[in-house]
Amino acid sequence: MSERFDTAGLKARVDTVLHEFLAEEAERLCAIDDALAPVAGQLRAAAEHGKRLRAAFCYWGWRAAGQPDSEPLVRAAASMELVHAAAVVHDDLIDDSPLRHEQPTAHVALRAAVTGRPRARAAARALAMLVGDHLMALAGQLFATSGLPAAYLGRARPMWGDLARELIAGECLEILHTGGEPDPLVSLKVVRYKTAKYTVEQPLLIGALLAGAAARLRAGLSAYGLPLGEAFQLRDDLLGLFGDPGRTGKASLDDIRGRRPTALLAVTWRDAPPDQRRRLAGVLGRRDLTADDLRDVRELMTALKAPDQVEDMIASRVREAVGSLDALDLPHPARRALTELAGSATDRRY
Numbered sequence: 001m002s003e004r005f006d007t008a009g010l011k012a013r014v015d016t017v018l019h020e021f022l023a024e025e026a027e028r029l030c031a032i033d034d035a036l037a038p039v040a041g042q043l044r045a046a047a048e049h050g051k052r053l054r055a056a057f058c059y060w061g062w063r064a065a066g067q068p069d070s071e072p073l074v075r076a077a078a079s080m081e082l083v084h085a086a087a088v089v090h091d092d093l094i095d096d097s098p099l100r101h102e103q104p105t106a107h108v109a110l111r112a113a114v115t116g117r118p119r120a121r122a123a124a125r126a127l128a129m130l131v132g133d134h135l136m137a138l139a140g141q142l143f144a145t146s147g148l149p150a151a152y153l154g155r156a157r158p159m160w161g162d163l164a165r166e167l168i169a170g171e172c173l174e175i176l177h178t179g180g181e182p183d184p185l186v187s188l189k190v191v192r193y194k195t196a197k198y199t200v201e202q203p204l205l206i207g208a209l210l211a212g213a214a215a216r217l218r219a220g221l222s223a224y225g226l227p228l229g230e231a232f233q234l235r236d237d238l239l240g241l242f243g244d245p246g247r248t249g250k251a252s253l254d255d256i257r258g259r260r261p262t263a264l265l266a267v268t269w270r271d272a273p274p275d276q277r278r279r280l281a282g283v284l285g286r287r288d289l290t291a292d293d294l295r296d297v298r299e300l301m302t303a304l305k306a307p308d309q310v311e312d313m314i315a316s317r318v319r320e321a322v323g324s325l326d327a328l329d330l331p332h333p334a335r336r337a338l339t340e341l342a343g344s345a346t347d348r349r350y
Contacts, residue, residue, distance in 0.1 A: 007056070007344070010074070014055045017078040018047045021142055038113035042106045042131045043138075046085040049101045053232075053345055054080035054203045060341070061207025061221060064334040072147030076210060079146070080203045082139035087167060087198070089132035093125060094175065095258050102245075106131050136164075148210060156209040163202045170194025177261040179285065182269035187261045188230070195236070196229025200345070223324040224338065227317035231346045234314045237262040238307060242298060253294050259285040263313065268306040276300055318346055 026040035058077035067073070091097075092105040099105060107128035114123040140160065144153060170193030177186050204221045213221075240255050241264060255262050265284075272280060280300060283293050301307055322342050325335055 007340075010056055010059060011052045013071075013074050014052045014078045014081060017075050017142075018081055019044075021078070021138070022047060025138060038110055039127060039131060042089075042109060042128070043134065045103075045109075046089055046106065046131065046135055047081055050081060050084065051344070052078075052081055053341070054084055054199055056337075056341060057200050057225070058203040058207040060334050060337045061204035061209075061213075062211045063207075064204075064221065064328075064330050064338070065208050065211035065213035065217060066331060067211040070148075073207070073210065076143050076146035076148055076153075077203070077207065079139045079143035080206070082135050082142060083163065083167075083198060086132045086135035086139065087171075089128055089135060090171065093128050093132065094171065095254065095260070097254055152210045152212070155212060156206045159202060159206050159209055163198050163206075166193050166202075167198045170197075174261060179259050180261070182261060182266035184263060184266040184270060187263040187266040190261055191230050191233045191237075191263060192226070195233040196226060198229075199232055200229035201225030217328060220324060220328040223327075224321045224342075227324075228321035228342055228345060231314045231317035231321070234263055234310055234317070235346050237264045238310055238314075240264075241294075241301070242307060253289045256283060256293075256297055257285065257287055257289055264301065264306055264310050267309050268301045268304055271304045271306065272300070276304070314346055318342055 022044045026044050029036045029040040029043070055074075055077040058080050059073065062070070062073050062077075088100065089106045092100055093107050096107075097105050098108050103109075105128075107125045110127045110131075111120060111124040113127065114120045117123055143160070146153075170190055173186075174190045174194055177183075177190065180186075201222055202225075204225045205218055208218050208221055237255070240262070241252055243252065245252055254260075255265065259265075269277065269280065280297070283289060283297060286293075322339055325338060328335075330338070
């Protein structure tokens with residue numbers, strides 16, 4: 001691989017690893033029983049989309065420690081995408097989201113496999129839950145069989161425990177606070193643990209640990225990764241409500257219907273005067289929302305400058321992340337890659 005930052009090239013390599021690994025696993029499942037074909041199909045579909053940002057951060061954590069390009073490392077980095085695939089399946093199940101990337105989510109797609117059965121909807125949801133569980137297990141398997149030396153893998157293994165614990169904690173916090181009074185501090189904690197850490201900071205640290213990075217470098221990568229991960233999710237909050245569903249792959253009203261504790265909603269609620277809070281309270285959590293309701297919520301948020309405030313939160317975190325790189329003695333390709341990744345992860349338009 002060239003020393004330049006080749007985003008498309010790295011993505012293609014990760015895509016190939018995931019496609020081949022999941023195809024082999026799908027065949028193993030179907031060899032047990034042909035009835036498992038729909039489940040196998042959802043395993044393969046789970047990792048079909050994505051920019052492979054988590055794999056890229058893992059890869060550049062390794063390179064930041066001075067290690068050269070490595071095919072086993074690319075395989076280890078690809079395991080980060082299976083963590084994400086598992087989280088997406090579970091998240092869609094928890095939120096009861098019908099679409100992802102304009103395709104039926106796993107628990108919706110699997111209804112066809114249990115049509116006519118008792119409690120078919122519950123059965124489809126159970127199958128989806130097991131698909132998500134298996135994807136997380138497969139992430140660990142791909143990492144362990146990446147081809148890297150056992151001593152390298154051992155250095156990073158404790159971080160896997162942190163990743164799993166904090167991802168689950170973030171999901172649980174979102175569930176526990178959904179439906180409550182929106183609070184910016186609560187929302188930012190959910191952002192940090194549900195998405196920010198496993199999207200940027202922990203993949204970076206896993207790559208760095210695999211490479212044997214010293215504590216100072218790891219601390220610097222955390223200082224970059226945590227604010228950038230938060231900026232990434234804050235951008236998703238904005239896109240979730242103001243984005244084009246054709247590009248985001250999700251319905252614009254999902255967060256309002258689910259009354260999810262997003263930072264955008266929390267800032268709006270905090271700044272809204274009593275009459276506007278009453279208007280907002282009248283739509284939060286309703287399942288029968290229309291395009292007119294979406295327009296009204298957008299107008300309310302815009303009038304309160306909530307999107308602008310979230311944009312400011314994103315910009316300040318990106319500046320903090322990129323600025324933290326100045327204190328690190330990074331190889332030029334890694335510095336350039338991490339700087340460009342900070343932009344591509346957060347500069348996604350409506």
